[in-house]
Amino acid sequence: MFKTKKVAKRELILAEAAKLFKDRGYSGTSMRDLAGQVGMEAASMYNHIKxxxxxxxxxxxxxxxxxxxxxxxxxxxxxxxxxxxxxxxxxxxxxxxxxxxxxxxxxxxxxxxxxxxxxxxxxxxxxxxxxxxxxxxxxxxxxxxxxxxxxxxxxxxxxxxxxxxxxxxxxxxxxxxxxxxxxxxxxxxxxxxx
Amino acid sequence: MFKTKKVAKRELILAEAAKLFKDRGYSGTSMRDLAGQVGMEAASMYNHIKxxxxxxxxxxxxxxxxxxxxxxxxxxxxxxxxxxxxxxxxxxxxxxxxxxxxxxxxxxxxxxxxxxxxxxxxxxxxxxxxxxxxxxxxxxxxxxxxxxxxxxxxxxxxxxxxxxxxxxxxxxxxxxxxxxxxxxxxxxxxxxxx
Structure with a gap:
């Protein structure tokens, strides 16, 4: 159960990252932008991605x-x-x-x-x-x-x-x-x- | 005769500008770059283009x-x-x-x-x-x-x-x-x- 939730969170981060990279370009997107979009603290986002x-x-x-x-x-x-x-x-x-x-x-x-x-x-x-x-x-x-x-x-x-x-x-x-x-x-x- | 030469010079500047804009992008190209490419002083280039x-x-x-x-x-x-x-x-x-x-x-x-x-x-x-x-x-x-x-x-x-x-x-x-x-x-x- 916990694992499924973690996978879902990671998938959400990936989906939002793709949207941001598309709209602003890879170099134009910061991890802070992404955290804001996902609705997480940047620090806790690193529990899901490297x-x-x-x-x-x-x-x-x-x-x-x-x-x-x-x-x-x-x-x-x-x-x-x-x-x-x-x-x-x-x-x-x-x-x-x-x-x-x-x-x-x-x-x-x-x-x-x-x-x-x-x-x-x-x-x-x-x-x-x-x-x-x-x-x-x-x-x-x-x-x-x-x-x-x-x-x-x-x-x-x-x-x-x-x-x-x-x-x-x-x-x-x-x-x-x-x-x-x-x-x-x-x-x-x-x-x-x- | 003088006019033909002037037109040819302008065409040369346009051709070199297109190449530079293509290779470096419009915003990445300076008039100084262009002058260097054409082999003119930047100042005299302005006799041919605005x-x-x-x-x-x-x-x-x-x-x-x-x-x-x-x-x-x-x-x-x-x-x-x-x-x-x-x-x-x-x-x-x-x-x-x-x-x-x-x-x-x-x-x-x-x-x-x-x-x-x-x-x-x-x-x-x-x-x-x-x-x-x-x-x-x-x-x-x-x-x-x-x-x-x-x-x-x-x-x-x-x-x-x-x-x-x-x-x-x-x-x-x-x-x-x-x-x-x-x-x-x-x-x-x-x-x-x-």
């Missing part, structure tokens, strides 16, 4: 671990390549919609990670992009996808899902599912009528 | 004027809507490849424009997005495009061309023309084989 660095580390690697583990799962599943790409695109959009602040921090503030975690994070991102590109390449080889330049296809897909952060606001007439379906229609099917 | 603000203004509005005037030209041309979208996408990519520093400044540093120019710039961008969206909408109405959500289609296209800035480096095995063709294949035709 440091600002640790918060950033947890937020960034949770997001990258989610991508990496989903990619591994999708790679191991026997479905068409278009379904694999769809599953990854849906994951990106869902994470953005459900955990937007953390995704934003992982997208922008990862550069403040101290070494060796910075290098590990960059490597994880590279591995993810490589794995995603390999799925596109395999889909082309299998005759499922058009023979496009793999890097261009990869970054067109990744940029479309990444920009969702900048312009999509839930509850303004477009549900997360409609957003996913429409982006997938454009990326997989193309704008032009068949 | 202020740092004026440089930012010229760089941002040249880019937005280019977009707006091309859009107007394309709107007035009797070609299929897919060709109109293609022409706009090609314009974005070409501007990025040929004048990357200025595009980057117009994308990121426009927020430092002093009023009323800031509002004018935001309005110009909004008008451009509205005009672009209207072309997609008209293409759907004409049966040329799939019936997708217009905002999603617009931002998928704009994000694809915008991210070119972040990952494309000319001369690494992919020409600007190949880049355009591949992005257009994905956006218009879709990744999936027909």
């Amino acid at each position: 440091s600002k660095d640790e918060l950033l580390d947890t937020i960034c690697f949770r997001i990258s671990d989610t991508y990496i583990s989903q990619l591994a799962e999708i790679e191991a599943t026997a479905i068409p390549f278009s379904e694999k790409i769809k599953a990854l695109v849906r994951l990106h959009i869902r994470l953005m919609v459900e955990d937007g602040a953390a995704v934003s921090v992982a997208n922008h503030d990862w550069k403040y990670l101290p070494e060796p975690r910075l290098t590990e994070f960059k490597q994880a991102r590279k591995n993810y992009e490589k794995g995603f590109a390999a799925l596109i390449e395999a889909g082309i080889a299998a005759g499922e996808f058009r023979p496009v330049n793999v890097s261009v296809a990869l970054f067109t897909v990744l940029s479309a899902v990444r920009w969702v952060e900048l312009w999509y606001r839930p509850g303004r007439g477009l549900s997360a599912e409609e957003l996913e379906n429409n982006i997938l229609t454009v990326l997989l099917g193309g704008l032009a009528q068949r | 202020s740092k603000d004026e440089l930012l203004d010229t760089i941002c509005f040249r880019i937005s004027d280019t977009y707006i005037s091309q859009l107007a030209e394309i709107e007035a041309t009797a070609i299929p809507f897919s060709e109109k979208i293609k022409a706009l996408v090609r314009l974005h990519i070409r501007l990025m490849v040929e004048d990357g520093a200025a595009v980057s400044v117009a994308n990121h540093d426009w927020k430092y424009l002093p009023e009323p120019r800031l509002t004018e710039f935001k309005q110009a961008r909004k008008n451009y997005e509205k005009g672009f969206a209207a072309l997609i909408e008209a293409g759907i109405a004409a049966g040329e495009f799939r019936p997708v959500n217009v905002s999603v289609a617009l931002f998928t296209v704009l994000s694809a061309v915008r991210w070119v800035e972040l990952w494309y480096r000319p001369g690494r095995g992919l020409s600007a023309e190949e880049l355009e063709n591949n992005i257009l294949t994905v956006l218009l035709g879709g990744l999936a084989q027909r």
